[in-house]
Amino acid sequence: MMRQLNFLLIFLVCLAIALFSIENVQTTPIYIVPDVEVDAPLAIELLVALGVGAAIAWMFGLWNRLQQQLAYRKVAKEVKEQSAQIEALQTQLASFQAEQEEQKLLPEAEAQKDEASS
Numbered sequence: 001m002m003r004q005l006n007f008l009l010i011f012l013v014c015l016a017i018a019l020f021s022i023e024n025v026q027t028t029p030i031y032i033v034p035d036v037e038v039d040a041p042l043a044i045e046l047l048v049a050l051g052v053g054a055a056i057a058w059m060f061g062l063w064n065r066l067q068q069q070l071a072y073r074k075v076a077k078e079v080k081e082q083s084a085q086i087e088a089l090q091t092q093l094a095s096f097q098a099e100q101e102e103q104k105l106l107p108e109a110e111a112q113k114d115e116a117s118s
Helices: 002-023 042-117
Strands: 027-033 036-041
Touching (some): 002 042
């Protein structure tokens, strides 16, 4: 739904700019650098400016997406490292718990030996 709304909005803006450009067909000078002048219809100037603006906006969108992907990769790497650390700590905890159970059983076994020898 959002993509369709976005497309409709972009289409309407482009249509309005195209209609505005068609109404403004008089020739105007374009000063690119000092002493360099090009005469072109205002409609062409407006459409070129629109195209350049759209290209710049697209490049910024790509740049933003690239930054998001890099941030996502960084977070994913951190999550993977933390998961590995959690697994290692769980293994250590299981090992310590098993060792603690063995230590609990040792005094009982020694007490049983003492009772058996008496």
